[in-house]
Amino acid sequence: xxxxxxxxxxxxxxxxxxxxxxxxxxxxxxxxxxxxxxxxxxxxxxxxxxxxxxxxxxxxxxxxxxxxxxxxxxxxxxxxxxxxxxxxxxxxxxxxxxxxxxxxxxxxxxxxxxxxxxxxxxxxxxxxxxxxxxxxxxxxxxxxxxxxxxxxxxxxxxxxxxxxxxxxxxxxxxxxxxxxxxxxxxxxxxxxxxxxxxxxxxxxxxxxxxxxxxxxxxxxxxxxxxxxxxxxxxxxxxxxxxxxxxxxxxxxxxxxxxxxxxxxxxxxxxxxxxxxxxxxxxxxxxxxxxxxxxxxxxxxxxxxxxxxxxxxxxxxxxxxxxxxxxxxxxxxxxxxxxxxxxxxxxxxxxxxxxxxxxxxxxxxxxxxxxxxxxxxxxxxxxxxxxxxxxxxxxxxxxxxxxxxxxxxxxxxxxxxxxx
Amino acid sequence: xxxxxxxxxxxxxxxxxxxxxxxxxxxxxxxxxxxxxxxxxxxxxxxxxxxxxxxxxxxxxxxxxxxxxxxxxxxxxxxxxxxxxxxxxxxxxxxxxxxxxxxxxxxxxxxxxxxxxxxxxxxxxxxxxxxxxxxxxxxxxxxxxxxxxxxxxxxxxxxxxxxxxxxxxxxxxxxxxxxxxxxxxxxxxxxxxxxxxxxxxxxxxxxxxxxxxxxxxxxxxxxxxxxxxxxxxxxxxxxxxxxxxxxxxxxxxxxxxxxxxxxxxxxxxxxxxxxxxxxxxxxxxxxxxxxxxxxxxxxxxxxxxxxxxxxxxxxxxxxxxxxxxxxxxxxxxxxxxxxxxxxxxxxxxxxxxxxxxxxxxxxxxxxxxxxxxxxxxxxxxxxxxxxxxxxxxxxxxxxxxxxxxxxxxxxxxxxxxxx
Numbered sequence: 001x002x003x004x005x006x007x008x009x010x011x012x013x014x015x016x017x018x019x020x021x022x023x024x025x026x027x028x029x030x031x032x033x034x035x036x037x038x039x040x041x042x043x044x045x046x047x048x049x050x051x052x053x054x055x056x057x058x059x060x061x062x063x064x065x066x067x068x069x070x071x072x073x074x075x076x077x078x079x080x081x082x083x084x085x086x087x088x089x090x091x092x093x094x095x096x097x098x099x100x101x102x103x104x105x106x107x108x109x110x111x112x113x114x115x116x117x118x119x120x121x122x123x124x125x126x127x128x129x130x131x132x133x134x135x136x137x138x139x140x141x142x143x144x145x146x147x148x149x150x151x152x153x154x155x156x157x158x159x160x161x162x163x164x165x166x167x168x169x170x171x172x173x174x175x176x177x178x179x180x181x182x183x184x185x186x187x188x189x190x191x192x193x194x195x196x197x198x199x200x201x202x203x204x205x206x207x208x209x210x211x212x213x214x215x216x217x218x219x220x221x222x223x224x225x226x227x228x229x230x231x232x233x234x235x236x237x238x239x240x241x242x243x244x245x246x247x248x249x250x251x252x253x254x255x256x257x258x259x260x261x262x263x264x265x266x267x268x269x270x271x272x273x274x275x276x277x278x279x280x281x282x283x284x285x286x287x288x289x290x291x292x293x294x295x296x297x298x299x300x301x302x303x304x305x306x307x308x309x310x311x312x313x314x315x316x317x318x319x320x321x322x323x324x325x326x327x328x329x330x331x332x333x334x335x336x337x338x339x340x341x342x343x344x345x346x347x348x349x350x351x352x353x354x355x356x357x358x359x360x361x362x363x364x365x366x367x368x369x370x371x372x373x374x375x376x377x378x379x380x381x382x383x384x385x386x387x388x389x390x391x392x393x394x395x396x397x398x399x400x401x402x403x404x405x406x407x408x409x410x411x412x413x414x415x416x417x418x419x
Numbered sequence: 420x421x422x423x424x425x426x427x428x429x430x431x432x433x434x435x436x437x438x439x440x441x442x443x444x445x446x447x448x449x450x451x452x453x454x455x456x457x458x459x460x461x462x463x464x465x466x467x468x469x470x471x472x473x474x475x476x477x478x479x480x481x482x483x484x485x486x487x488x489x490x491x492x493x494x495x496x497x498x499x500x501x502x503x504x505x506x507x508x509x510x511x512x513x514x515x516x517x518x519x520x521x522x523x524x525x526x527x528x529x530x531x532x533x534x535x536x537x538x539x540x541x542x543x544x545x546x547x548x549x550x551x552x553x554x555x556x557x558x559x560x561x562x563x564x565x566x567x568x569x570x571x572x573x574x575x576x577x578x579x580x581x582x583x584x585x586x587x588x589x590x591x592x593x594x595x596x597x598x599x600x601x602x603x604x605x606x607x608x609x610x611x612x613x614x615x616x617x618x619x620x621x622x623x624x625x626x627x628x629x630x631x632x633x634x635x636x637x638x639x640x641x642x643x644x645x646x647x648x649x650x651x652x653x654x655x656x657x658x659x660x661x662x663x664x665x666x667x668x669x670x671x672x673x674x675x676x677x678x679x680x681x682x683x684x685x686x687x688x689x690x691x692x693x694x695x696x697x698x699x700x701x702x703x704x705x706x707x708x709x710x711x712x713x714x715x716x717x718x719x720x721x722x723x724x725x726x727x728x729x730x731x732x733x734x735x736x737x738x739x740x741x742x743x744x745x746x747x748x749x750x751x752x753x754x755x756x757x758x759x760x761x762x763x764x765x766x767x768x769x770x771x772x773x774x775x776x777x778x779x780x781x782x783x784x785x786x787x788x789x790x791x792x793x794x795x796x797x798x799x800x801x802x803x804x805x806x807x808x809x810x811x812x813x814x815x816x817x818x819x820x821x822x823x824x825x826x827x828x829x830x831x832x833x834x835x836x837x838x
Binding site for chain 1: 593
């Protein structure tokens with residue numbers, strides 16, 4: 001079903017205007033389409049520039065950690081058997097090993113002082129912490145008889161061995177991952193290129209000649225959201241209601257960007273030129289309008305290999321559609337695995353009831369409170385598609401499927417906002 | 420108790436070496452100390468630079484939203500009473516209002532076409548959607564008799580009114596907040612200045628002359644972590660075991676930075692110069708070593724008004740101590756409120772048992788799985804303080820207090836990593 005819809009959408013040369021699609025169908029169409037778009041090319045960046053980027057290679061350990069047997073303590077290294085034999089006389093202190101040294105093998109019947117992280121000399125099988133010893137006449141004595149084979153020795157490879165998988169392709173890198181790369185001696189790492197996105201807002205009301213001039217909010221909102229996803233964003237505003245101006249602008253953006261996003265101008269009014277202009281440019285329609293609220297006008301076009309996300313003009317709806325359609329699409333381009341703190345759905349129990357219309361999937365702004373290990377999901381007041389205040393009070397969206405009757409206490413999943 | 424400990428610590432001119440403190444006591448000492456450190460100064464930045472910064476002013480609405488009554492639909496605006504009176508004849512179409520227009524008042528007995536977001540003309544009390552009308556002979560006819568007062572009119576102030584609190588001081592700004600600021604016509608906003616931090620790693624083993632040369636991991640790790648908190652970070656490595664070199668470096672860092680962080684060099688070995696050097700510089704000791712694992716060497720000094728966080732040298736422990744002590748301290752400097760996705764503890768149910776030693780608070784790397792609306796907390800394998808691999812498998816830390824016996828199924832709180 002999805003496959004044939006996709007095929008027919010892609011095969012058309014002009015934008016057809018199919019019936020509104022159900023939300024899940026829209027997502028399936030987009031997902032199927034994403035599979036046919038090649039992953040972004042990899043590029044090498046230095047480790048210091050890699051934070052926030054998505055790994056384009058698997059990283060296996062070439063160097064184990066620790067690289068050699070090392071001391072876990074500041075103390076004294078010796079052979080247990082030597083110490084036992086020495087008894088009350090203790091072992092003569094005959095050397096000192098600090099981290100960074102390559103120590104000579106331990107001679108028979110002596111001890112070396114050793115610092116935390118320093119290599120265990122060949123022959124030593126035990127380190128006793130400094131505070132559990134006393135030094136008299138240049139000899140190390142134990143305060144307790146607790147020496148045993150392996151004590152305070154960190155074995156080579158105990159954290160990971162050569163060949164172990166450290167990080168997988170698709171891992172989004174943060175501070176936790178960089179030390180592993182540095183430990184492997186990597187100065188550069190392969191990451192996916194950052195896609196270039198042009199965001200074009202439409203509206204004569206943003207022009208200087210409008211008597212009821214409005215501040216354009218969508219490009220700032222979307223640029224900030226998507227830059228956070230590692231995307232390079234250009235913002236433009238078409239401030240006229242001229243089809244010609246819009247054509248010129250979209251044509252230029254399509255030259256520069258890998259992905260286009262438009263906001264507004266996709267309704268049925270006489271200033272809604274986005275879809276006709278895209279059709280003139282040769283774009284085909286993947287889906288036109290979605291049975292969802294907010295976000296009903298949501299439309300996706302395809303211009304050659306480039307996706308065009310036509311978002312509603314109302315900023316609340318534009319933000320929500322970007323979170324639901326654009327952000328997952330971007331993750332798909334890199335096969336990015338989402339961390340546990342990222343946009344993976346969060347389960348919780350609803351603290352309210354809600355009935356969705358039989359033909360409309362609803363996305364409700366919600367925030368969490370916690371109670372005895374349970375996430376409670378609370379509704380945030382919203383006046384609808386234009387609402388930008390509700391976004392600042394919410395931490396994600398609760399999906400109530402078309403016709404679903406959500407009950408207080410139901411377990412459900414929240415799509416967290418990516419911030 | 421905390422107050423007097425703090426007072427005595429601060430009043431000493433040289434670093435005293437008090438007994439190890441309990442973890443909660445260390446946190447209380449640091450929190451008390453933070454209260455005496457002035458908040459960072461505010462500065463103005465442009466909205467486009469404000470993402471990730473912490474708001475230093477309350478933002479109340481000066482402009483309501485919507486600013487005026489506007490249409491929620493593309494359609495026709497008229498008076499309900501006029502339409503009723505006109506009956507089958509319909510109302511003559513006598514004007515067109517697009518978003519950005521300031522429409523003249525509606526004349527008696529006519530309709531205007533109106534686009535989504537356009538101002539409602541004075542006198543109109545209803546908008547009927549285009550698709551629910553037909554136009555014949557220049558007259559608007561309703562397909563259904565559904566006109567009613569207020570239909571499809573978004574009232575001025577329905578989202579927020581003049582005077583409403585929009586955003587509070589301490590709010591960390593992300594894409595959700597910027598449209599509100601832009602809507603208020605703000606080009607600049609007051610945010611707290613970003614603190615400057617110097618991170619100094621110690622270790623002769625990082626020097627080129629070390630025969631067992633190691634890659635220094637801590638400065639990269641901490642710089643990346645803290646830059647994410649909006650901090651300006653300088654990284655330095657002291658590659659010698661000379662007290663003089665370290666003194667010179669720390670002195671220079673103290674001139675440049677608001678906060679110092681050191682890693683390593685705070686144990687009892689002969690190359691552990693950090694604390695003696697800081698004492699020589701006039702720093703006083705807030706606490707010296709903490710009854711925690713990992714992180715036992717953790718020490719905090721105060722150099723005038725500047726805090727010095729002396730972290731363990733093992734990178735796993737350094738990362739964990741930075742998460743537990745440095746990041747909350749930074750939030751305290753700006754009074755930053757944490758979002759629901761940020762470092763607020765996350766409740767869950769433990770899927771394992773663990774008994775902490777009577778004198779040691781343990782921090783276990785854990786990750787979550789979800790089951791029927793419950794967060795299950797799972798233990799991540801770790802070999803201890805040096806472990807950097809475990810950080811990449813974990814999403815946070817489970818605190819098991821000294822002497823606590825954690826049972827499988829217990830509800831507990833996880834401190835999520837800030838990423």
